[in-house]
Amino acid sequence: MKKKIAFQGRRGAYSESAARYLFGEDIDVLPMDTFEEIYQAIETGKADGGAIPIENSTAGSIYENYDLLAKWRHPIIGEVQLQIEHCLCANKGASIESLKHVMSHPQALAQCSHFFEENPSIEKVIFFDTAGSAEEVAKRKNLTDGGIASTYAAKLYGLDVLRTNLENIKGVNFTRFYAIQKAPVDVSASENIKTVILFELANDDKPGALYGALGAFAKRGINMTRIESRPNPDKPWGYIFYASILANPKDPKVIEAFEELNRYTNFTYRLGSFVRGKTERLKYEA
Structure with a gap:
């Protein structure tokens, strides 16, 4: 039976990719609306584990998850540092010139601020999740709305990628994710332990x-x-x-x-x- 691994966001989120690095590709993923729902799912047995972001190299700590780790005390069993690469995605047939609105998570919008400075006619729209913005664009089926997400999310929702590496500074945006579950794991005598x-x-x-x-x-x-x-x-x-x-x-x-x-x-x-x-x-x- 496949492990059920929870993450915050929609299918195609960076946290989903982190979950696959942390727990293996052969898993069933459980998208959650909030971080606390991940911990609740682990506590009740709905999920076997979870992938949580704890720190970003440019935006800093994700304080909510520090507080939730203290509240729930689910053991950390692994970590991965994932390079974040944003892309601009839209429905087939759209172009940068046709876009009037681009939506994404506030952090992603901020990390891609140079794009909006170069394209002042495009309005940035705050959305709760990067992958969720790609899902929403696909639902609207127009040529005027775009999203900022991963290329994985763009392909998952059938969108075209109009530009890759949209972030202001290339190659320096990383997020550290922890793997958590109900029971701790035993570590070997390896020196490479955190x-x-x-x-x-x-x-x-x-x-x-x-x-x-x-x-x-x-x-x-x-x-x-x-x-x-x-x-x-x-x-x-x-x-x-x-x-x-x-x-x-x-x-x-x-x-x-x-x-x-x-x-x-x-x-x-x-x-x-x-x-x-x-x-x-x-x-x-x-």
């Missing part, structure tokens, strides 16, 4: 509290690649920290680091340990 943790400082008003907590890793030569803070929903002006470290939780020095970290925190929780992800390009075609 571990993601979240913690709350016990004395966050004490000078050097965060410095001391992070020092548990620094003094042991453990590389921390990212740290993020988010408001604690249960404690006004309190914060929860997320940290990514290149470390195997089975390593004795990592075990020691966590033991020292616990002296500075109210809680420490390991969200997941997994093989460090690769950078990939879109390759799935409709």
Whole structure:
């Protein structure tokens, strides 16, 4: 039986491509309207796993998913960095000259702002999803509406690709996706392991509290690649920290680091340990 993997958006979304990298091509995909529906589907067993975007190289963190990881605590079991390449798509017979409106997700519109500067007669229209914009254009069946999405989405909905690599700066737009599911996975003794943790400082008003907590890793030569803070929903002006470290939780020095970290925190929780992800390009075609 194929695994059912949930993602936010419509068929053809970048998250669908990420899901296939993370869980394999032989899966059934479950498009969801919201990120939280992914976690709910995993919790109830409707989905076996999910692909969630956590960070974009140009737009930054996807804060909603940081907060949902803390709320649901579904283990992270893998990651992939996907190169995002936008295309301009429209119904067959359309041209850039015939377009009056181009719709897409606000981030995609912003990332392709130079196109609209070069074509001031075309109005940009905000839509909830890149792939959803391609679906909507196909439904309208006219020559005046276009969308910004992936070439995969354009082909999936039978649209022509009028221009590829529409983004302002080519080759630097990447999104990191996590694979999540109900149960954690065991990691081998491989050195190429990333571990993601979240913690709350016990004395966050004490000078050097965060410095001391992070020092548990620094003094042991453990590389921390990212740290993020988010408001604690249960404690006004309190914060929860997320940290990514290149470390195997089975390593004795990592075990020691966590033991020292616990002296500075109210809680420490390991969200997941997994093989460090690769950078990939879109390759799935409709």
